[in-house]
Amino acid sequence: MAAFCEEFTLCTLAGTGGSALPQGPLGLEPDRGRILLTDRGRTVTLYEVSDQKPLGSWSVRQGQNITCPAVCNFETGEFVLVHDDKVLQLWKEDDTNLDKVFKATLSADVYRIHSVPNAEPLILFKNGAVKSLDVLLAAPQQEIKNVFSNEVIRWSEAFVEAENPGVVFITEQDTNCFIYVQHCNPYMLHKFKIDQGGESSTLLSFAVYLANRTVTLLCLYSSGCIYKVLVPLQQNDSEEQHILLQSLLIRLEESDNIFKHASIAILDKDHIAVTGCLDSPDRKSKEWVSLWNIKFQTLQDSKELPLGSTGQCWCYGDRLFVTHGKELKVILYKCETSSLAAALGKIKSTPTLETKSLSVNWNMLQEDGQLCVQPDQSVPVKCGSKRLLRSRRTTGAKTLEPLTVEQLLLIIKNSSPNVIEEKLMNFLSSAQIPDFQVSVGNIILALINRCEAEPAFYPSNCLVQLAQMQGLSYSMCPGLMTIALEKTDVHLLQLCLQQFPDIPEAVICACLRTFLSISDDSLEEMNMNIDSVSGYIDTARNRKMENQSKVIQNGFSSEILEENSCDAQLTQKSHALDKSNFCPVGPQKAILLNAILRSAYSETFLLPHLKDLSAEQVILFLQYLQFLYMKCSEQATTNLPGMFCPTINQIMDWMCLVLDAHFTVVIMLPEAKGLLSNLHKFVRAQVRFYSELNKIEGSLKELQRINNPKDMGLYSIEVLKLV
Template sequence: MAALYAGYTLRGLAPTQNRSNSGIQGVEAERDSDHVVVTDSTRCVTLYKVSDQKPLSCWTVKQGHTLTGPAVYNSRTQEYVAVSDRKVIRIWKEEDIVLDKAFKATVSSDVWRVHCVAGGDPVVLFHRGAVRLLDSLLSAPQQPIEEVLSQEEAISWSTNVVTESQQFVLFTTEQKGDHFVYLQRLSPNTLQRYHLEREEPGLSPLSFSASYRDAHIRLLYLYPNGHVNESVVSVRAPVPDEGAQALPLPRSLLLALPVGEGLLEAASAQALDEAHVAVVGVPHPSAGSGKDFLCIWNTNFQTLQAGKEMAGKIYGQLWSFWNKLFIPHGKTFSVIPYDCPKSSLASALGKLRQVKTEESKAPTSVPSWNTLLHEEKVHPSRTVETRKTRTTRKSHSAQSLTNDQVLELIKTAPVEEVQREVQLLLSRTDTQDLQTSVGQLACTLVSRSLNDPAFYTPSSLAQLVHTRYLCHSVCPDLVLLALERKDYFLCQLCLQFFPDIPEVVTCACLKVFISMSEVDAANVNLEPDSVFFMEALIAQEHEPSGLRNGFSPADEGRSDLAEGATTAKQDNEKASTAEHMCPVGLHKAVLLNEVLQTAYFDSFLLPHLKDLSSQDVVLFLQYLQFLYLKFSQDAFPQTQGLRSPSLTQVMDWVSLLLDAHFTVLVMTPEAKALLLTLHRFVKSQVRFVSELGKIEGSLKELDKMASKRDVGQYSIEIIELF
């Protein structure tokens, strides 16, 4: 059967005044199966690496301009193409930082969309139905564009289809309740017009999707009454023109989805393969009204294969790339992996692999290469038990609880029993099964802990995090629950193992860590390696003054201090004795180090940093100053294997805090000496990097030099490094 797996959050959705709009204009495939380009409905284009759930690059048009079409990626030239203000075509590369400095050209007519798929050339579809190859259009941007559509006809949807030998642009239009389909061939340049059969009076399709199979383009469209229809368009060369009359386009009913009372308002259907369709915004047959689901239906057998409830409002948008569904809902833009095996009657009925009762209770087998490669069935009598499995089976009860039974147990059982059963389940569960069961266990534990103040299982939650099969997107309330229960060890584990912690949660952890009392911090048990690192750093004796990775205390007497007032110099001298002392306790420093090493994106982190108070910002900057001084010493212990932040991370956080609170810090008297010191740090780093750049240039020149000539038995060469 088809399956929907545990999804994760690619990004959050910015709140809009009109909540019927998700704020996402389009999602397009990029260089491979792990990269997508997301275009906001306003001014921003972002490149994401899907597996990391973090943006790699972001480009924005200036204030006053608007992106009027989703950006696409041209795999042949490694360039991005987008349309702004309907007539301006912009082209840029990934290394381009400022979008307005990249190439742009203004065309003579309004553009509907630019399309580009792998294996094809970028094509431009204009609002009035004309189509141009991008290269030919840019050779003469102001060339006249013909009008293909009638005056009252408007495009509603379009796509690009590339076959083995041809490229097509397929788009649909609407005119006074009638819907038409246009098929534009690029070689030869021909256009065919089809008329869609009407559904019920007043009903227009909510969504379209197209796929190419068996020399035909299959158009799939969903109506508000739940009917999913399919029309087939041949890609063979058309017959000679017989006039402007639109050809009738027959349709067939693939699915009649249950819609309950009324009609669908925001829904979408996407063809996944020849037998499976993903549908979002349609009620689940067995769920009550008011709940939005993402479902996969089998069109061959009219069966529901998989369903997943989506929290928040559904906007009727759905994209599919590389066995992943991209769907905005509520305030979240989620990625849902899926699997659609070959359609058969056994899989449609859910009986493709019917496991007997005896087999389901058999101990875990050790897989062989034949099992993995050829799906060879292992007979229960030949099952091999490991030593650990035999010991576990003998020491525990004969009837071990299954994953579903443990989930039910968590909802009502006391804490001790829950922790024991979760530990037993994790000890005997196969690695392949852990990936699906860990998320379910964590969400159930967190849900009960939020509803029942007397219930909390710190050891079980820590075990689940340690499996590394858990992430923030799977269980988004886990970190906030740990902060609420003051379980800082669990917070530390989440910061270490979760690759997708949002910036708002990172700032929430920072705010709690920096403001917690030293007494509470001293009683926290933390991960040993991180504690050992800070113990060594704090216990390190003062080093004699000298060059410290580009920063020398002797520089304090140079022009930097001469530019300041006498009072600032006196304040700086008073503060210099405390520079080598850690301003926070050992355990609080360990927790702050975890925040420094968490992944973030500057634009998303800065707004949340502004919520910190001025006292917290000053204390955090003092700690960063302490780390910088320690890291800059020549005698700094570079211990391998200990978890610690890098000098680059320290300097990046200094810059972030100064950007977020510079005005407040300038007005804070106790921050004056600190700002002067940080200013010297920045200047020393700039000077240090500049010297490294000179050395790099000199080494490159030496590398370019020709091999030494044979000048005899003795020679002297002088090389000057500038």
């Protein structure tokens, strides 16, 4: 997932006079954690982004105009700019007056200066020539040969490939676009032509990244389409010109809206940021900045810019720099690993022993959310259900012709639950099911649609049987858990939590609320296997403690006090000790809560939904987490016995999340005072434990350092002193 975080204003941009919006900066360049801002006039300002304050500002003389954004020379720490197309200036941070710094007039007009890590900056001239700064400073008036004559440079960027810096730039001539790749040491020049493939809209912005000796160029058109062009760095020089095809990467807008101005910035190999103005046919413009996942072609986050924007966007580190009105905004963002599970939730870090990952062809997902079946592929069914295996053996020679997916979908629309269950078993018992995951997804979708259309229809056995199939995910049947929550089918919810790796955080919290609100008595009537929790939950002891709690409350008994007050105190202490080992929920509910604790989640998206828990649910959940922590502490391996049990890290993470979401509520509840006190003791005990471990680690390292073999002769006594 990619999402916006906090934002703040870095500075106010220079306006054009009156209330008009400024034209936007001429450029924004990084400088060792800082940024160098060049306006469209005479001034260059150095900003410390974290402190939101300028560290220095420099201006050229009145009547001069900066025509090339200033950059930092990472080799010398100096700053470099060009004004009036040909005048090159260098200065240091402690210089205050640009009139007194080094100047050199070049023999050709400069288009752009590019700073390169571990190398001198590269100067790109308007005629296409590229020179390094140190070469130009040796002879500023040297002749600059033309690479082209009738073309105009639209955009450029520097790169470093195998410690060889170079520049890639795009030129335009009439309606044709060309790509140039120029290396400096050794000198190599390659020219390519972009085949626009019939795209008649206007090119607005470009972005590149380097991977596997290939430059990937992204082109944003006014139609909202982003195309990808692969530019090889190594090419046979015998060919004069190469034509590169562009492929559609993502379409940002499906309507007739047109982008007036926009820019694109690459965040990582799977995420981009787009800033621009969208002009609709009714002449209503909308300015925004958005994050996109180009791997799965999904919008991750979006933020409107109501004060207008110039459509400029820069990305350095984990910060986006966007013009908003008369201000330069800094927007922090974060990107997680790009996968389908991450795009919908988060990949499950601890897969269960009963599930195995099966590949799914996600290209078979249609735009309307329906799943389509392609008959040219077949995947053998791998179902571990003993019921299916028994049904296969008993049929013997009497085998029925297996149903097709289309036939089963027709049966689901009109038949009774018993008939559907029988036909479903016949379908699942077939030797091979074409496109197994997609077929099962279609079946689940058909059952869910009928459940929504007919409230009295709910084939629980069919849904449970399908949920136990391997290789399914929440994204293949998103309505399954929704209908299970409506019907309070906790057994089906438990199976989904154990099987699906990509459940959204909102659904996880909805399951948690359902599990905490349902009574233990109603759960006892369900047929659930409690072997996974029997290793650390004593059912008989739980019932005994429940009965004692009806007689003794808060460790007080009037009968005991009448006999002997000293014995009463001992009884209270022993009762409190027993209470800490008492599980606050029944074994069935413990199994359900364990499925929640083992689910994959992202803290940022989970916290808002955790706030929907009631105070009673929070206290009960924290008590159960405290009980699990105590049981983990009793084990030498800090692991609970049995399958599908949460780890101590998962227990502590959930405890911290619940306290963060309900800290104010918890500290105001009187019944939570003892619980918070115990949790505080747990934290202090852990701090002391890890502190002692650190001491032991330091002692072992010291022993390893000083315990070097030495020739002490025939006999020696050595004393090691650890401080």
